[in-house]
Amino acid sequence: MSVQERKQRERAQRERLIVATARELAEQQGWDAVTTRQLAERIEYSQPVLYSHFRGKxxxxxxxxxxxxxxxxxxxxxxxxxxxxxxxxxxxxxxxxxxxxxxxxxxxxxxxxxxxxxxxxxxxxxxxxxxxxxxxxxxxxxxxxxxxxxxxxxxxxxxxxxxxxxxxxxxxxxxxxxxxxxxxxxxxxxxx
Amino acid sequence: MSVQERKQRERAQRERLIVATARELAEQQGWDAVTTRQLAERIEYSQPVLYSHFRGKxxxxxxxxxxxxxxxxxxxxxxxxxxxxxxxxxxxxxxxxxxxxxxxxxxxxxxxxxxxxxxxxxxxxxxxxxxxxxxxxxxxxxxxxxxxxxxxxxxxxxxxxxxxxxxxxxxxxxxxxxxxxxxxxxxxxxxx
DNA sequence: CTTGGTTGTCTAGCAGTGCTAGAATCGAGC
DNA sequence: GCTCGATTCTAGCACTGCTAGACAACCAAG
Structure with a gap:
């Protein structure tokens, strides 16, 4: 597998992690608690990473x-x-x-x-x-x-x-x- | 009519103005546009006046x-x-x-x-x-x-x-x- | 008409939000 | 080991709801 492929795979996995974490957080504490900061902290990345996957909340x-x-x-x-x-x-x-x-x-x-x-x-x-x-x-x-x-x-x-x-x-x-x-x-x- | 009565009446009228203005603004531009600052400006008072009538938004x-x-x-x-x-x-x-x-x-x-x-x-x-x-x-x-x-x-x-x-x-x-x-x-x- | 005190209002600020420019870091290929 | 492009982070903007404390307006008493 090429390096590019691995990166793409990891990127896709991180995107799934974002969605799953957002969902989990929303079910636990409501959508109001799903802030970009909170979400970023849970996935252990900084906020701008979220915006590299999605245009916004x-x-x-x-x-x-x-x-x-x-x-x-x-x-x-x-x-x-x-x-x-x-x-x-x-x-x-x-x-x-x-x-x-x-x-x-x-x-x-x-x-x-x-x-x-x-x-x-x-x-x-x-x-x-x-x-x-x-x-x-x-x-x-x-x-x-x-x-x-x-x-x-x-x-x-x-x-x-x-x-x-x-x-x-x-x-x-x-x-x-x-x-x-x-x-x-x-x-x-x-x-x- | 006493002074107190007049004040109560004016206060009640201002409260109706707040509600009517909030409604109008919400119908025109959606509830997202109904911010406390925008609402305060439209009724020509400052934000804290809103909070003297209502506990919050x-x-x-x-x-x-x-x-x-x-x-x-x-x-x-x-x-x-x-x-x-x-x-x-x-x-x-x-x-x-x-x-x-x-x-x-x-x-x-x-x-x-x-x-x-x-x-x-x-x-x-x-x-x-x-x-x-x-x-x-x-x-x-x-x-x-x-x-x-x-x-x-x-x-x-x-x-x-x-x-x-x-x-x-x-x-x-x-x-x-x-x-x-x-x-x-x-x-x-x-x-x- | 002046004063005193209460009532009312405003200015300025806090902590939080979504989002982003530019600095800093990482890592693949030579 | 070095270079340079890709990736990530820091720091900040403009905005939100809300509020403490400074300020002004007003009414009653002298």
């Missing part, structure tokens, strides 16, 4: 978001794959989505609450984000109902999940209703 | 949020009052909610995206916030369906609206589906 958040989108898509596909019926698949999808948002709040924030400099619903949308939407579409298409475009239905179902995820995490919904909210969502929205 | 955001909750509740009640049928009322509610979020993005952010130091779904929740939820409840109760607690149904319907509002404003949903999303939401969720 936004891009770091964006990188965490893309990582999250990949995980979320995989989790949804895994959960729906083993479910035997359309109803079971939709329920699994909803529960998995909400569980991911609940257990990875910082990543979910990076995806949807913070500005990671990412675009959506157009050609420049990063592939992992489009794929996460595709994962939803795969399961939801079969319960969209007659004459309803799957994309339209998926947008609505996704919006409902997103609303539930954000409002419940902000403490704006009663925790004791959590399960029944999901049940009602599936019962009403999906055509079974 | 969070409380100013919270004040804008409460103003927004009051407006939103009124808008929903006005829109549903004239609608002749349950279906028309629910549709009016949904459209009004989403229109408010779209036309007052900074206020909506103050309510739900930013931390205004407000609590929800408990006893210490400010009255205007509880009342806004009550306004939703009034119209949605009649379409909750048999055996479904109105509060549970309202939480779900509200979550869906909130998800639609935030995702569509972030450019994550296709604009051309906007009307059909609302139509589908009402059709599926409400029991008519």
């Amino acid at each position: 936004r891009e770091i958040i964006g990188a965490v978001a893309i990582e999250g989108a990949t995980e979320l898509a995989a989790a949804i596909r895994a959960a729906t794959a083993t479910a035997p019926s359309p109803r079971a698949r939709v329920t699994a999808l909803a529960r998995t989505y909400l569980a991911y948002a609940e257990h990875n709040p910082a990543v979910y924030d990076a995806l949807f609450q913070l500005d990671g400099g990412l675009t959506f619903a157009n050609d420049e949308t990063p592939a992992p984000l489009k794929d996460a939407f595709a994962a939803l579409l795969e399961t939801l298409t079969e319960v969209a109902g007659d004459g309803i475009e799957p994309g339209l239905f998926t947008e609505l179902f996704w919006s409902s999940l997103h609303g539930l995820a954000t409002l419940s995490r902000a403490g704006r919904l009663l925790p004791e209703y959590a399960d029944r909210r999901v049940e009602l969502l599936v019962d009403r929205l999906a055509v079974l | 969070r409380e100013i955001i919270g004040a804008v949020a409460i103003e927004g909750a009051t407006e939103l509740a009124a808008a929903i009640r006005a829109a549903t009052a004239t609608a002749p049928s349950p279906r028309a009322r629910v549709t009016a509610l949904a459209r009004t909610y989403l229109a408010y979020a779209e036309h007052n993005p900074a206020v909506y952010d103050a309510l739900f995206q930013l931390d205004g130091g407000l609590t929800f779904a408990n006893d210490e929740t400010p009255a205007p916030l509880k009342d806004a939820f009550a306004a939703l409840l009034e119209t949605l109760t009649e379409v909750a369906g048999d055996g479904i607690e109105p509060g549970l149904f309202t939480e779900l319907f509200w979550s869906s609206l909130h998800g639609l509002a935030t995702l569509s404003r972030a450019g994550r949903l296709l604009p051309e589906y906007a009307d059909r999303r609302v139509e589908l939401l009402v059709d599926r969720l409400a029991v008519l």
Whole structure:
């Protein structure tokens, strides 16, 4: 292996370290605690090194978001794959989505609450984000109902999940209703 | 009127000026532009004056949020009052909610995206916030369906609206589906 | 009208933020 | 061992929210 190759490899590894450290720090202490100084200290480099990998903090958040989108898509596909019926698949999808948002709040924030400099619903949308939407579409298409475009239905179902995820995490919904909210969502929205 | 009364009145008026100016600035240039220095300059006082009215920036955001909750509740009640049928009322509610979020993005952010130091779904929740939820409840109760607690149904319907509002404003949903999303939401969720 | 004291306001500054220019250091190839 | 380009760090900028202490305005009493 050439010297150049080794350097490139080490550089890529350091970039992964930055993203992983940012994510860890955000999950532990919230995104406010992810300052460039704190992050630099944790990876044991100085601040300008961060800027040699990313244009700024936004891009770091964006990188965490893309990582999250990949995980979320995989989790949804895994959960729906083993479910035997359309109803079971939709329920699994909803529960998995909400569980991911609940257990990875910082990543979910990076995806949807913070500005990671990412675009959506157009050609420049990063592939992992489009794929996460595709994962939803795969399961939801079969319960969209007659004459309803799957994309339209998926947008609505996704919006409902997103609303539930954000409002419940902000403490704006009663925790004791959590399960029944999901049940009602599936019962009403999906055509079974 | 005593001197004390006059001072109290002037003080209250200045407080309203602060909130109104913060809101205006946020709608014009986003909340990031609402710095204590910028805000102080616009009201033609120095920064410490802001802190004699509010504990900090969070409380100013919270004040804008409460103003927004009051407006939103009124808008929903006005829109549903004239609608002749349950279906028309629910549709009016949904459209009004989403229109408010779209036309007052900074206020909506103050309510739900930013931390205004407000609590929800408990006893210490400010009255205007509880009342806004009550306004939703009034119209949605009649379409909750048999055996479904109105509060549970309202939480779900509200979550869906909130998800639609935030995702569509972030450019994550296709604009051309906007009307059909609302139509589908009402059709599926409400029991008519 | 002057004084005294309270109330209100402002100036100036702190510690922290994201980000960057230029100095210092490292290391690969001769 | 030396050179010189690539890499990394130090030190600093302009900005943020927030506040201590100096200053000014004002009202009541003499």
